[in-house]
Amino acid sequence: MQGHKKIAIYPGTFDPITLGHIDIIERGSKLFDEVIVTLAVNVAKEPLFSTSERQQMIEEAIGGIPNVRVERFEGLLVDFAEKKGATVIIRGLRAISDFEYEFQMALMNRHLADGITTVFLMPHEKYTYLNSTIIKDVAAFGGDIRKFVTNFVAEKLIDKIQKKG
Ligand code: ADP
Numbered sequence: 001m002q003g004h005k006k007i008a009i010y011p012g013t014f015d016p017i018t019l020g021h022i023d024i025i026e027r028g029s030k031l032f033d034e035v036i037v038t039l040a041v042n043v044a045k046e047p048l049f050s051t052s053e054r055q056q057m058i059e060e061a062i063g064g065i066p067n068v069r070v071e072r073f074e075g076l077l078v079d080f081a082e083k084k085g086a087t088v089i090i091r092g093l094r095a096i097s098d099f100e101y102e103f104q105m106a107l108m109n110r111h112l113a114d115g116i117t118t119v120f121l122m123p124h125e126k127y128t129y130l131n132s133t134i135i136k137d138v139a140a141f142g143g144d145i146r147k148f149v150t151n152f153v154a155e156k157l158i159d160k161i162q163k164k165g
Contacts (some may be wrong), residue, residue: 006031008088008119009081011038011073015047017058019136020127024092025061027121027133029068030072036084037070038077048136048160060152078113086116093120094128 008028014021014037028035037058041051049057055070062068073080081089089109091102106118112163122128130148139145141159 005033005085007034007036007084007086008032008037008090009077009084009086010090011040011077011134013040013043013045013047013132014054014058015043015045015049015132016054016135016149016157017061017082018127018132018149018153019147020094020123020130022061022150023123023127024090024121025068026065027123028090029065032088032090033067033120033156035068035090037068038088039070039072039109040082041072042073049156053156057150057153057156061150076112078109080115082113089116089118091118091120093122094130101165 008029008031010015010025014023025035025037039051039058047054051072052078055072058070062070070085077089081087091106091108093099093102094096104117109116109118121131135145135148136157139154140161145157
């Protein structure tokens with residue numbers, strides 16, 4: 001049966017997961033049989049949250065969606081996709097500013113593995129200006145972030161910022 005299932009991966013850093021990410025995950029879960037949220041372990045940018053913390057926050061957010069799971073990955077994304085039998089890479093597109101980088105990556109990944117197709121999903125417009133960096137900045141200065149992340153993530157963010165002083 002594995003071969004008949006449409007499996008998609010949704011890669012990212014998720015530092016932390018936001019309602020924008022969750023919006024994309026929900027849309028993806030309706031389009032594909034399985035969605036694997038693919039948590040990048042080897043990121044150039046030093047994440048605020050550890051891999052385990054980021055994974056825990058994703059797991060909490062996707063808990064209610066039966067065909068979505070999270071897995072860590074290291075190395076080349078298309079290798080991971082092939083290993084999992086995935087034929088689709090999901091990426092979110094918020095604005096023109098996302099386009100150039102996403103376009104380059106999609107074409108490079110196609111060059112590396114022609115059998116894997118990148119699809120772009122647009123979140124609800126209320127999430128188009130959201131990204132993890134902005135949320136961390138707002139939280140660091142004591143701004144209200146509860147409209148942009150789950151309560152679980154909001155608490156973790158507040159905790160983390162208090163610990164960092
Ligand atoms: P990166 O892989 O650049 O570290 P992220 O981990 O933040 O990016 O995001 C993973 C994916 O989710 C990317 O495709 C990104 O465009 C998308 N994304 C991030 N924030 C949002 C949002 N608010 N709405 C829709 N898509 C988003």
